[in-house]
Amino acid sequence: MAGKPVLYYYNARGKMECIRWLLAAAGVEFEEKFMETSEDLEKLIKDGRLMFQQLPMVEIDGMTLVQSRAILNYIATKYDLYGKDAKERALIDMYTEGIIDLTDMMLRVVTCFPDQREAKISLAKDKAKSRYLPAYEQVLKSHRQDYLVGNRLTRVDIHLLEVLLYVEELDSSLLAPFPLLKALKSRISSLPNVKKFLQPGSQRKPPYDEKIIEKAKKIFKFQPS
Protein backbone atom coordinates (compact mmCIF):
# COMPACT_ATOMS: atom_id res chain seq x y z
CA MET A 1 0.00 0.00 0.00
CA ALA A 2 1.26 3.46 -0.78
CA GLY A 3 2.65 5.16 2.29
CA LYS A 4 3.94 2.16 4.22
CA PRO A 5 7.71 1.85 4.56
CA VAL A 6 9.12 -1.05 2.51
CA LEU A 7 12.04 -3.02 3.94
CA TYR A 8 14.43 -4.81 1.58
CA TYR A 9 16.52 -7.54 3.20
CA TYR A 10 16.63 -11.26 3.50
CA ASN A 11 14.23 -13.23 5.65
CA ALA A 12 16.30 -13.14 8.83
CA ARG A 13 17.33 -10.78 11.61
CA GLY A 14 20.72 -9.51 10.46
CA LYS A 15 21.04 -5.74 10.34
CA MET A 16 17.36 -5.14 9.61
CA GLU A 17 15.89 -6.50 12.82
CA CYS A 18 16.48 -3.38 14.92
CA ILE A 19 14.58 -1.42 12.27
CA ARG A 20 11.66 -3.86 12.40
CA TRP A 21 11.59 -3.50 16.18
CA LEU A 22 11.57 0.30 16.06
CA LEU A 23 8.82 0.52 13.47
CA ALA A 24 6.75 -2.03 15.37
CA ALA A 25 7.23 -0.21 18.68
CA ALA A 26 6.15 3.02 16.98
CA GLY A 27 3.00 1.25 15.76
CA VAL A 28 4.00 1.66 12.11
CA GLU A 29 2.88 -0.97 9.63
CA PHE A 30 5.54 -1.94 7.12
CA GLU A 31 6.02 -4.21 4.12
CA GLU A 32 8.97 -6.48 3.44
CA LYS A 33 10.59 -7.60 0.20
CA PHE A 34 12.85 -10.58 0.91
CA MET A 35 15.91 -11.41 -1.14
CA GLU A 36 15.55 -15.06 -2.06
CA THR A 37 18.50 -15.37 -4.44
CA SER A 38 21.70 -13.51 -5.28
CA GLU A 39 19.95 -12.36 -8.47
CA ASP A 40 17.40 -10.47 -6.35
CA LEU A 41 20.25 -8.54 -4.73
CA GLU A 42 22.04 -8.00 -8.03
CA LYS A 43 18.90 -6.52 -9.55
CA LEU A 44 18.65 -3.92 -6.78
CA ILE A 45 22.31 -3.08 -7.32
CA LYS A 46 21.93 -2.86 -11.10
CA ASP A 47 18.87 -0.61 -10.69
CA GLY A 48 21.09 1.79 -8.77
CA ARG A 49 18.96 1.74 -5.65
CA LEU A 50 21.68 0.77 -3.20
CA MET A 51 24.07 3.67 -2.70
CA PHE A 52 26.85 1.37 -1.49
CA GLN A 53 25.55 -1.85 -3.06
CA GLN A 54 24.53 -3.06 0.38
CA LEU A 55 21.45 -3.88 2.39
CA PRO A 56 19.52 -3.00 4.55
CA MET A 57 17.53 -0.64 2.38
CA VAL A 58 14.23 1.01 3.31
CA GLU A 59 11.91 2.98 1.07
CA ILE A 60 10.24 5.56 3.27
CA ASP A 61 8.61 8.93 2.55
CA GLY A 62 9.93 9.02 -0.99
CA MET A 63 13.51 8.26 0.03
CA THR A 64 15.58 5.17 -0.73
CA LEU A 65 17.64 4.94 2.44
CA VAL A 66 20.55 2.62 3.12
CA GLN A 67 22.76 2.38 6.24
CA SER A 68 20.92 1.13 9.29
CA ARG A 69 21.75 4.12 11.50
CA ALA A 70 20.44 6.57 8.89
CA ILE A 71 17.21 4.56 8.72
CA LEU A 72 16.89 4.24 12.51
CA ASN A 73 17.61 7.93 13.11
CA TYR A 74 14.91 8.97 10.62
CA ILE A 75 12.29 6.64 12.06
CA ALA A 76 13.12 7.67 15.63
CA THR A 77 12.83 11.36 14.75
CA LYS A 78 9.63 10.96 12.77
CA TYR A 79 7.85 9.03 15.53
CA ASP A 80 9.17 11.12 18.41
CA LEU A 81 11.33 8.41 19.93
CA TYR A 82 14.56 10.40 19.95
CA GLY A 83 14.36 12.53 23.08
CA LYS A 84 13.26 16.11 23.54
CA ASP A 85 16.49 17.98 22.74
CA ALA A 86 20.11 17.66 21.62
CA LYS A 87 21.38 16.63 25.05
CA GLU A 88 18.83 13.84 25.41
CA ARG A 89 19.70 12.79 21.88
CA ALA A 90 23.38 12.63 22.85
CA LEU A 91 22.62 10.25 25.73
CA ILE A 92 20.32 8.19 23.54
CA ASP A 93 23.05 7.98 20.89
CA MET A 94 25.71 7.00 23.43
CA TYR A 95 23.50 4.27 24.89
CA THR A 96 22.36 3.09 21.45
CA GLU A 97 25.91 2.78 20.15
CA GLY A 98 26.89 0.53 23.06
CA ILE A 99 23.91 -1.68 22.30
CA ILE A 100 24.88 -1.82 18.62
CA ASP A 101 28.44 -2.84 19.58
CA LEU A 102 27.05 -5.71 21.67
CA THR A 103 24.55 -6.72 18.98
CA ASP A 104 27.34 -6.77 16.37
CA MET A 105 29.39 -9.03 18.65
CA MET A 106 26.49 -11.46 18.75
CA LEU A 107 25.98 -11.25 15.00
CA ARG A 108 29.62 -12.23 14.52
CA VAL A 109 28.87 -15.49 16.36
CA VAL A 110 26.66 -16.35 13.42
CA THR A 111 28.78 -14.99 10.58
CA CYS A 112 32.25 -16.12 11.65
CA PHE A 113 34.14 -19.20 10.48
CA PRO A 114 32.80 -22.24 12.37
CA ASP A 115 36.10 -22.88 14.15
CA GLN A 116 35.93 -19.40 15.69
CA ARG A 117 32.39 -19.73 16.96
CA GLU A 118 33.24 -20.85 20.50
CA ALA A 119 35.63 -17.94 20.95
CA LYS A 120 33.10 -15.45 19.60
CA ILE A 121 30.41 -16.79 21.94
CA SER A 122 32.75 -16.45 24.92
CA LEU A 123 33.63 -12.91 23.93
CA ALA A 124 29.99 -11.87 23.56
CA LYS A 125 29.05 -13.41 26.93
CA ASP A 126 32.03 -11.85 28.65
CA LYS A 127 31.41 -8.35 27.29
CA ALA A 128 27.69 -8.57 28.05
CA LYS A 129 28.39 -9.59 31.63
CA SER A 130 31.29 -7.28 32.42
CA ARG A 131 30.78 -4.22 30.26
CA TYR A 132 27.35 -3.67 28.76
CA LEU A 133 24.75 -5.07 31.15
CA PRO A 134 26.35 -3.34 34.17
CA ALA A 135 26.47 -0.05 32.26
CA TYR A 136 22.74 -0.02 31.54
CA GLU A 137 21.82 -1.32 35.01
CA GLN A 138 23.83 1.61 36.34
CA VAL A 139 21.89 4.11 34.21
CA LEU A 140 18.59 2.82 35.56
CA LYS A 141 19.95 2.77 39.09
CA SER A 142 21.15 6.38 38.81
CA HIS A 143 17.70 7.85 38.18
CA ARG A 144 15.31 5.03 39.14
CA GLN A 145 13.01 5.99 36.28
CA ASP A 146 11.01 3.63 34.12
CA TYR A 147 12.93 4.44 30.95
CA LEU A 148 16.57 4.99 30.13
CA VAL A 149 16.35 8.65 29.07
CA GLY A 150 14.02 11.50 29.91
CA ASN A 151 11.49 9.51 31.90
CA ARG A 152 9.62 8.42 28.78
CA LEU A 153 9.87 5.80 26.07
CA THR A 154 12.56 6.42 23.48
CA ARG A 155 14.24 4.30 20.83
CA VAL A 156 16.96 3.16 23.18
CA ASP A 157 14.51 1.34 25.46
CA ILE A 158 13.40 -0.66 22.42
CA HIS A 159 16.99 -1.33 21.30
CA LEU A 160 17.83 -2.46 24.83
CA LEU A 161 14.88 -4.83 25.06
CA GLU A 162 15.88 -6.38 21.74
CA VAL A 163 19.47 -7.02 22.84
CA LEU A 164 18.38 -8.30 26.25
CA LEU A 165 16.32 -10.96 24.49
CA TYR A 166 19.38 -11.94 22.44
CA VAL A 167 21.52 -12.09 25.56
CA GLU A 168 18.92 -14.35 27.10
CA GLU A 169 18.96 -16.58 24.02
CA LEU A 170 22.74 -16.82 24.32
CA ASP A 171 22.69 -17.65 28.04
CA SER A 172 19.61 -17.18 30.19
CA SER A 173 21.64 -16.80 33.38
CA LEU A 174 23.37 -13.63 32.17
CA LEU A 175 20.50 -11.37 33.21
CA ALA A 176 20.23 -12.76 36.73
CA PRO A 177 22.41 -10.14 38.47
CA PHE A 178 20.55 -7.21 36.89
CA PRO A 179 17.15 -6.62 38.54
CA LEU A 180 16.53 -3.22 36.98
CA LEU A 181 17.23 -4.52 33.49
CA LYS A 182 14.86 -7.41 34.13
CA ALA A 183 12.18 -4.98 35.29
CA LEU A 184 12.66 -2.78 32.22
CA LYS A 185 12.47 -5.86 30.02
CA SER A 186 9.07 -6.76 31.53
CA ARG A 187 7.81 -3.23 31.36
CA ILE A 188 8.72 -2.58 27.72
CA SER A 189 7.52 -6.03 26.67
CA SER A 190 4.10 -5.15 28.07
CA LEU A 191 3.62 -2.02 25.96
CA PRO A 192 0.80 -2.82 23.51
CA ASN A 193 2.79 -2.38 20.27
CA VAL A 194 5.74 -4.34 21.64
CA LYS A 195 3.52 -7.06 23.08
CA LYS A 196 1.95 -7.49 19.64
CA PHE A 197 5.38 -7.71 17.98
CA LEU A 198 6.49 -10.35 20.47
CA GLN A 199 3.61 -12.62 19.56
CA PRO A 200 3.88 -15.39 16.97
CA GLY A 201 2.81 -14.31 13.51
CA SER A 202 4.42 -10.86 13.73
CA GLN A 203 7.22 -9.73 11.43
CA ARG A 204 9.80 -10.44 14.14
CA LYS A 205 12.40 -12.89 12.88
CA PRO A 206 13.45 -16.07 14.71
CA PRO A 207 16.97 -17.00 15.83
CA TYR A 208 19.38 -18.16 13.14
CA ASP A 209 19.53 -21.76 12.14
CA GLU A 210 21.91 -23.41 9.69
CA LYS A 211 19.34 -23.16 6.88
CA ILE A 212 18.98 -19.39 7.22
CA ILE A 213 22.75 -18.92 7.41
CA GLU A 214 23.37 -20.99 4.29
CA LYS A 215 20.74 -19.07 2.35
CA ALA A 216 22.18 -15.74 3.44
CA LYS A 217 25.66 -16.81 2.41
CA LYS A 218 24.37 -17.68 -1.08
CA ILE A 219 22.58 -14.37 -1.49
CA PHE A 220 25.49 -12.31 -0.27
CA LYS A 221 28.16 -14.61 -1.77
CA PHE A 222 29.36 -14.44 1.73
CA GLN A 223 32.85 -14.30 3.12
CA PRO A 224 32.99 -14.58 6.93
CA SER A 225 35.14 -12.02 8.69
Added chain:
Amino acid sequence: MAGKPVLYYFDGRGRMESVRWLLAAAGVEFEEKLLKTRDDLEKLKNDGSLMFQQLPLVEIDGMKLVQTRAILNYIATKYNLYGKDMKERAIIDMYTEGLMDLDEMVLYQPYLPKEEKEGNLAKIKDKSRNRYFPAYEKVLKSHGQDYLVGNKLSRADVYLVKLLYHVEELDSSALANFPLLKALRTRVSNLPTVKKFLQPGSQRKPFEDEKCVEAAMKIFH
Protein backbone atom coordinates in the same frame (compact mmCIF):
# COMPACT_ATOMS: atom_id res chain seq x y z
CA MET B 1 39.30 27.15 29.97
CA ALA B 2 35.75 26.54 31.15
CA GLY B 3 33.38 26.06 28.27
CA LYS B 4 35.70 24.50 25.71
CA PRO B 5 35.15 20.87 24.80
CA VAL B 6 37.90 18.59 26.12
CA LEU B 7 38.99 15.63 24.03
CA TYR B 8 40.53 12.60 25.73
CA TYR B 9 42.49 10.31 23.43
CA PHE B 10 46.01 9.25 22.66
CA ASP B 11 48.31 11.27 20.44
CA GLY B 12 47.15 9.92 17.11
CA ARG B 13 44.28 10.13 14.64
CA GLY B 14 42.33 6.95 15.37
CA ARG B 15 38.66 7.53 16.05
CA MET B 16 39.09 11.01 17.42
CA GLU B 17 40.34 12.64 14.23
CA SER B 18 36.87 13.02 12.74
CA VAL B 19 35.82 14.85 15.93
CA ARG B 20 38.82 17.20 15.65
CA TRP B 21 37.97 17.94 12.02
CA LEU B 22 34.30 18.68 12.79
CA LEU B 23 35.04 20.97 15.72
CA ALA B 24 37.71 22.75 13.72
CA ALA B 25 35.45 23.20 10.70
CA ALA B 26 32.77 24.60 13.00
CA GLY B 27 35.33 27.08 14.33
CA VAL B 28 35.15 25.65 17.86
CA GLU B 29 38.26 25.83 20.02
CA PHE B 30 38.92 22.67 21.97
CA GLU B 31 41.40 21.27 24.46
CA GLU B 32 43.02 17.89 24.33
CA LYS B 33 44.19 15.59 27.10
CA LEU B 34 46.52 13.23 25.27
CA LEU B 35 46.95 9.99 27.20
CA LYS B 36 50.51 8.79 27.44
CA THR B 37 50.45 5.73 29.71
CA ARG B 38 48.25 2.79 30.69
CA ASP B 39 47.73 4.49 34.02
CA ASP B 40 46.20 7.49 32.29
CA LEU B 41 43.62 5.16 30.76
CA GLU B 42 43.09 3.19 33.97
CA LYS B 43 42.45 6.41 35.83
CA LEU B 44 39.69 7.37 33.42
CA LYS B 45 38.19 3.89 33.66
CA ASN B 46 38.28 3.95 37.44
CA ASP B 47 36.69 7.35 37.90
CA GLY B 48 33.64 6.28 35.90
CA SER B 49 34.22 8.66 33.01
CA LEU B 50 34.04 5.96 30.35
CA MET B 51 30.61 4.35 30.05
CA PHE B 52 32.02 1.36 28.17
CA GLN B 53 35.66 1.73 29.32
CA GLN B 54 36.57 2.94 25.86
CA LEU B 55 37.83 6.07 24.18
CA PRO B 56 37.15 8.49 22.54
CA LEU B 57 35.76 10.59 25.37
CA VAL B 58 34.67 14.20 24.96
CA GLU B 59 33.60 16.44 27.81
CA ILE B 60 31.20 18.94 26.34
CA ASP B 61 28.42 21.07 27.85
CA GLY B 62 28.57 19.20 31.14
CA MET B 63 28.34 15.76 29.52
CA LYS B 64 30.96 13.00 29.39
CA LEU B 65 30.22 11.58 25.96
CA VAL B 66 31.71 8.38 24.61
CA GLN B 67 30.97 6.67 21.28
CA THR B 68 32.18 8.58 18.27
CA ARG B 69 28.79 8.86 16.59
CA ALA B 70 27.13 10.25 19.73
CA ILE B 71 29.88 12.88 19.93
CA LEU B 72 29.76 13.78 16.25
CA ASN B 73 25.93 13.92 16.19
CA TYR B 74 25.90 16.34 19.12
CA ILE B 75 28.55 18.62 17.66
CA ALA B 76 26.90 18.62 14.24
CA THR B 77 23.54 19.54 15.76
CA LYS B 78 24.95 22.22 18.02
CA TYR B 79 26.88 23.94 15.25
CA ASN B 80 24.24 23.60 12.57
CA LEU B 81 26.12 21.17 10.35
CA TYR B 82 23.36 18.55 10.25
CA GLY B 83 20.93 19.80 7.61
CA LYS B 84 17.76 21.84 7.92
CA ASP B 85 15.20 19.10 8.56
CA MET B 86 14.90 15.39 9.19
CA LYS B 87 14.95 14.41 5.53
CA GLU B 88 18.23 16.27 4.99
CA ARG B 89 19.50 14.63 8.18
CA ALA B 90 18.60 11.22 6.76
CA ILE B 91 20.60 11.87 3.59
CA ILE B 92 23.51 13.29 5.60
CA ASP B 93 23.42 10.22 7.85
CA MET B 94 23.40 7.87 4.85
CA TYR B 95 26.40 9.64 3.32
CA THR B 96 28.26 9.88 6.64
CA GLU B 97 27.73 6.20 7.47
CA GLY B 98 29.18 5.16 4.11
CA LEU B 99 32.23 7.31 4.83
CA MET B 100 32.57 5.74 8.26
CA ASP B 101 32.61 2.27 6.70
CA LEU B 102 35.53 3.35 4.51
CA ASP B 103 37.20 5.12 7.42
CA GLU B 104 37.13 1.91 9.51
CA MET B 105 39.57 0.41 7.04
CA VAL B 106 41.66 3.58 6.76
CA LEU B 107 42.07 4.41 10.45
CA TYR B 108 43.15 0.88 11.32
CA GLN B 109 45.85 0.67 8.64
CA PRO B 110 48.76 1.97 10.76
CA TYR B 111 47.83 -0.34 13.63
CA LEU B 112 47.60 -3.60 11.70
CA PRO B 113 50.26 -6.27 12.05
CA LYS B 114 52.77 -6.16 9.20
CA GLU B 115 51.36 -9.25 7.49
CA GLU B 116 47.88 -7.71 7.27
CA LYS B 117 48.84 -4.26 6.02
CA GLU B 118 49.10 -5.11 2.33
CA GLY B 119 45.73 -6.83 2.20
CA ASN B 120 43.99 -3.99 3.99
CA LEU B 121 45.59 -1.42 1.75
CA ALA B 122 44.36 -3.33 -1.30
CA LYS B 123 40.86 -3.34 0.20
CA ILE B 124 41.01 0.42 0.82
CA LYS B 125 42.13 1.09 -2.74
CA ASP B 126 39.45 -1.17 -4.17
CA LYS B 127 36.56 0.13 -2.06
CA SER B 128 37.45 3.80 -2.34
CA ARG B 129 37.95 3.73 -6.11
CA ASN B 130 35.08 1.35 -6.95
CA ARG B 131 32.42 1.87 -4.32
CA TYR B 132 32.70 5.01 -2.22
CA PHE B 133 34.30 7.71 -4.37
CA PRO B 134 32.02 6.94 -7.34
CA ALA B 135 28.98 7.18 -5.06
CA TYR B 136 29.89 10.66 -3.81
CA GLU B 137 31.04 11.86 -7.23
CA LYS B 138 27.62 10.81 -8.49
CA VAL B 139 25.86 12.80 -5.76
CA LEU B 140 27.75 15.95 -6.69
CA LYS B 141 27.14 15.36 -10.37
CA SER B 142 23.41 14.83 -9.78
CA HIS B 143 22.76 18.31 -8.38
CA GLY B 144 25.81 20.28 -9.47
CA GLN B 145 25.89 22.08 -6.12
CA ASP B 146 28.89 23.06 -4.05
CA TYR B 147 28.09 20.75 -1.16
CA LEU B 148 26.71 17.25 -0.77
CA VAL B 149 23.38 18.11 0.86
CA GLY B 150 21.10 21.11 0.83
CA ASN B 151 23.51 23.42 -0.96
CA LYS B 152 25.22 24.18 2.35
CA LEU B 153 28.23 22.88 4.26
CA SER B 154 27.38 19.92 6.48
CA ARG B 155 29.25 17.33 8.49
CA ALA B 156 29.14 15.02 5.47
CA ASP B 157 31.33 17.41 3.45
CA VAL B 158 33.82 17.74 6.31
CA TYR B 159 34.07 13.98 6.77
CA LEU B 160 34.41 13.37 3.04
CA VAL B 161 37.22 15.90 2.73
CA LYS B 162 39.07 14.36 5.69
CA LEU B 163 38.84 10.94 4.04
CA LEU B 164 39.91 12.25 0.65
CA TYR B 165 43.14 13.49 2.22
CA HIS B 166 43.69 10.32 4.24
CA VAL B 167 43.03 7.92 1.37
CA GLU B 168 45.29 9.94 -0.90
CA GLU B 169 48.09 9.53 1.65
CA LEU B 170 47.78 5.77 1.17
CA ASP B 171 47.04 5.82 -2.57
CA SER B 172 48.39 8.90 -4.29
CA SER B 173 46.29 8.63 -7.46
CA ALA B 174 43.03 7.71 -5.69
CA LEU B 175 41.29 10.92 -6.74
CA ALA B 176 42.45 10.91 -10.34
CA ASN B 177 39.07 10.04 -11.83
CA PHE B 178 36.94 12.15 -9.51
CA PRO B 179 37.03 15.79 -10.58
CA LEU B 180 33.99 16.85 -8.55
CA LEU B 181 35.43 15.33 -5.37
CA LYS B 182 38.68 17.17 -5.99
CA ALA B 183 36.79 20.41 -6.50
CA LEU B 184 34.82 19.89 -3.29
CA ARG B 185 38.02 19.20 -1.40
CA THR B 186 39.56 22.43 -2.68
CA ARG B 187 36.44 24.42 -1.90
CA VAL B 188 36.08 23.10 1.64
CA SER B 189 39.83 23.41 2.27
CA ASN B 190 39.63 27.10 1.45
CA LEU B 191 36.97 27.82 4.07
CA PRO B 192 38.73 29.94 6.72
CA THR B 193 38.23 27.48 9.61
CA VAL B 194 39.33 24.47 7.57
CA LYS B 195 42.25 26.35 6.01
CA LYS B 196 43.50 27.16 9.49
CA PHE B 197 43.15 23.54 10.58
CA LEU B 198 45.14 22.37 7.56
CA GLN B 199 48.09 24.54 8.47
CA PRO B 200 51.06 23.28 10.49
CA GLY B 201 50.69 23.86 14.21
CA SER B 202 46.99 23.05 14.33
CA GLN B 203 45.54 20.16 16.35
CA ARG B 204 45.29 18.01 13.24
CA LYS B 205 47.27 14.79 13.76
CA PRO B 206 49.74 13.36 11.22
CA PHE B 207 49.64 9.89 9.72
CA GLU B 208 50.65 7.52 12.48
CA ASP B 209 54.26 6.36 12.19
CA GLU B 210 55.76 3.36 13.98
CA LYS B 211 56.68 5.38 17.04
CA CYS B 212 53.14 6.68 17.38
CA VAL B 213 51.68 3.21 16.95
CA GLU B 214 54.05 1.76 19.57
CA ALA B 215 53.07 4.47 22.05
CA ALA B 216 49.37 3.83 21.45
CA MET B 217 49.75 0.07 21.81
CA LYS B 218 51.42 0.59 25.23
CA ILE B 219 48.32 2.38 26.47
CA PHE B 220 45.80 -0.13 25.20
CA HIS B 221 47.50 -3.48 25.66
